[in-house]
Every structure is written in structure tokens, then in C-alpha cells.
Amino acid sequence: MLPVFDEGVPAVLRGVGPLFETAEVFEWIKQAHPAVRANTAHDKIVALKRSWGLSPDDFHDPEAPQPGRAAEIYRDGGMVLDASPFLPTPDHDTFGDWITDARTRLGGEFCMQAPGLECASWDALGRLQALLHPVLRQTGPRTYRYNAFVGDYRRTPFGFHLDPHQEGVFQYVLEGRRRGLFWEGLTLSHEDAGWVEDTNGITSLGREPELVLELEPGDLVFWPGTHLHGFEAEGPSMGLSMVIDRISPRRREDVVAGLVSSTLGGAAALPPAISRAPLTVDDVVERRGPFSLAYERCDDALIIAVRGRTFDWPEPASIPAAMRLLDVLERHDGGPLPLRTLVDRCADSTLASEEICEVMTMLAELGYLR
Numbered sequence: 578m579l580p581v582f583d584e585g586v587p588a589v590l591r592g593v594g595p596l597f598e599t600a601e602v603f604e605w606i607k608q609a610h611p612a613v614r615a616n617t618a619h620d621k622i623v624a625l626k627r628s629w630g631l632s633p634d635d636f637h638d639p640e641a642p643q644p645g646r647a648a649e650i651y652r653d654g655g656m657v658l659d660a661s662p663f664l665p666t667p668d669h670d671t672f673g674d675w676i677t678d679a680r681t682r683l684g685g686e687f688c689m690q691a692p693g694l695e696c697a698s699w700d701a702l703g704r705l706q707a708l709l710h711p712v713l714r715q716t717g718p719r720t721y722r723y724n725a726f727v728g729d730y731r732r733t734p735f736g737f738h739l740d741p742h743q744e745g746v747f748q749y750v751l752e753g754r755r756r757g758l759f760w761e762g763l764t765l766s767h768e769d770a771g772w773v774e775d776t777n778g779i780t781s782l783g784r785e786p787e788l789v790l791e792l793e794p795g796d797l798v799f800w801p802g803t804h805l806h807g808f809e810a811e812g813p814s815m816g817l818s819m820v821i822d823r824i825s826p827r828r829r830e831d832v833v834a835g836l837v838s839s840t841l842g843g844a845a846a847l848p849p850a851i852s853r854a855p856l857t858v859d860d861v862v863e864r865r866g867p868f869s870l871a872y873e874r875c876d877d878a879l880i881i882a883v884r885g886r887t888f889d890w891p892e893p894a895s896i897p898a899a900m901r902l903l904d905v906l907e908r909h910d911g912g913p914l915p916l917r918t919l920v921d922r923c924a925d926s927t928l929a930s931e932e933i934c935e936v937m938t939m940l941a942e943l944g945y946l947r
């Protein structure tokens with residue numbers, strides 16, 4: 578999954594599964610989205626009784642999973658204001674039973690979006706984390722979640738749309754054939770706003786999709802937040818999205834404060850940076866002192882800390898190579914380290930040997946190397 582994420586364009590991975598089963602995802606939806614949670618009337622009844630000094634039985638199990646956002650059901654391009662009567666219940670033995678029942682009671686095609694399914698069980702969360710771990714290691718902390726799209730609908734109910742708040746989505750197809758349509762969002766103009774996010778679904782597409790992927794159960798499709806996207810489905814369908822948001826859940830100042838303290842072993846007054854001649858590949862360096870250097874991803878930046886000072890890595894394209902370089906440095910046992918060895922191990926098409934020498938010079942100036 579990491580190479581596809583790094584490539585940064587929509588793509589499909591075939592034969593990676595089975596990653597999930599329809600029956601288990603259907604159970605996760607029931608666990609995370611009981612009807613009682615989708616309707617605020619229950620809370621208001623409890624609040625009213627409490628305000629009169631009564632101690633009503635709460636409708637909510639305090640131990641019940643908390644998905645963060647309620648499930649949404651769409652019918653004819655509009656969101657059904659109260660989804661609770663149409664959610665799956667323990668009486669629906671199979672996904673197919675529920676589809677038939679909901680379609681009958683909603684009077685036709687419908688789509689449900691069920692977010693936050695990772696709260697259904699530790700197994701559900703663990704598998705999401707195992708799958709996304711390589712990507713999250715590269716992006717740094719992100720908000721991530723499952724988001725199931727289920728129903729019997731012909732087109733994404735909120736239209737072909739952009740999700741600029743998302744880093745990317747991996748969607749596993751469990752039921753039904755679907756067609757993914759994609760456009761590079763950065764090429765869109767104001768004129769395109771007339772057909773993008775057409776929730777009525779009656780405006781014709783303003784331009785042909787740049788990429789169409791035909792998908793079937795077992796496929797894992799990826800698209801980055803830069804791409805306009807939507808799906809056309811045939812018959813009952815279930816897709817389980819694994820969504821990674823763009824913005825780090827941590828504030829930059831908190832990240833910097835943590836890095837400063839970890840690379841100084843606490844807090845201390847710092848001597849000035851050391852002025853020295855640039856290092857070359859013929860030099861040999863050695864670590865100075867016991868404390869490590871550290872780095873963290875924060876939003877799009879790679880923040881590097883050394884001896885209580887921090888700086889941002891200047892070139893986004895070489896961030897993965899920079900992380901590998903810093904890992905190699907940190908794992909070194911502390912004895913003499915020829916820069917030529919470091920260059921041989923870490924230089925690549927994004928990170929030239931001269932740039933490695935420049936970084937080492939900076940680390941020497943900041944007191945990490947001598």
C-alpha cells in the first residue's frame with residue numbers, strides 16, 4: 578500500500594485480500610451505529626426527566642462504542658434527516674436481509690455512510706492500524722478511520738466531489754461491482770463548480786474522467802485527497818474505506834516542545850552554534866554526548882531536533898530519504914563514522930551526497946557531531 582500512496586495517483590491493488598468479510602463489517606456497523614444513537618430524541622427524554630429530579634434509565638450503554646459521527650442515509654440525493662428507523666438491527670441476520678428491508682421501507686435506492694467502525698472492536702481497530710501503519714509512519718500522526726459505504730445505489734449520493742481535508746483513502750470492495758471515476762483536482766477551474774458536487778445527480782459531467790477503474794469484490798482502490806472522485810455501483814454494494822486525514826491531530830508547538838525536551842534530556846541553557854568548515858565525504862565524524870536526535874512529521878513538515886534546537890527539512894520530496902538518513906545516524910553505535918559510508922548507504926535520486934554533507938555539517942554546528 579505504501580508505494581501506491583507514495584505515487585499519489587488513484588490506483589487499484591488486486592489480489593491483496595481477503596482483507597475483510599461482508600458479515601463482519603455488517604456486524605461492526607450494527608455495533609457502532611445502534612438506532613438509539615442516531616436519534617437525539619432519546620437524549621432529550623433523558624435530559625427532561627433529569628431536569629425534573631428523576632433518575633431515568635439511560636438509553637445508552639456507557640460502555641457502548643463511540644463512532645464519533647452518526648451514520649447517514651441518503652435517498653434520491655438527499656440525506657434522510659433521521660436515519661434511525663432504517664439502520665441495521667440484530668433482527669437483520671445478513672447484509673442481504675437488511676438491504677431488502679431498507680430498500681422496501683425507503684421506497685427505492687439508498688446509500689448509507691457508516692463512519693468510525695474501528696470503535697466496534699479491538700480486532701476492527703487493530704486491523705485498520707496494521708494496514709495503515711506503514712503509511713502513518715511516513716505521514717506522522719493523523720486521524721484515521723473506517724468509513725463504510727453500503728446500500729443499493731447507482732451513484733455516490735453526494736455527487737462527484739473533492740475531500741481536500743483527506744490525505745488519501747484506501748477502499749476495499751466487499752460487495753457489488755463498482756466503477757471509480759477520478760479527475761486531478763488541481764486542473765479544475767471555477768467553471769467546474771457547476772457540475773462538481775451535484776448532489777441532485779442530474780447535471781451531466783463537465784469533462785470526461787481522467788481515470789476510470791472497474792472494481793469488483795476483493796479489489797483495494799486508492800485515491801489521494803487531491804482527486805475529484807465518485808462511484809457508480811451496480812446493485813447491492815459494500816465498500817469499506819480506510820480514510821487518512823491530512824492535518825495532524827497535534828499542534829505544531831506541542832510537537833516542537835516534545836522534540837526539544839527529548840533531545841536535551843529535559844531543559845538546559847544552550848551554547849551558541851559551533852562555526853566550522855563544511856564537511857566533505859572524506860571526513861569522519863563522531864557523536865558528541867549521550868542524547869539522541871529526534872524527528873517527527875507534523876502536517877506536511879519534517880521537524881528535526883538536535884541538542885534542543887529544531888529545524889524543518891527544506892525539501893518535501895526528500896523527506897523519506899531524510900528519515901532513513903536520520904535512522905541510520907541514530908542506530909550508529911557512537912564510534913567514528915566515515916561520511917563516505919553514510920553517503921553510500923543513504924544517497925538516492927532525491928538526496929545527493931553533497932546534501933548529506935550539508936546536513937552533517939549542520940548537525941556538527943548544532944553540537945550533535947564532532
Ligand SMILES: [Fe+2]
Binds near residue numbers: 738739740806
Ligand atoms: Fe470522498
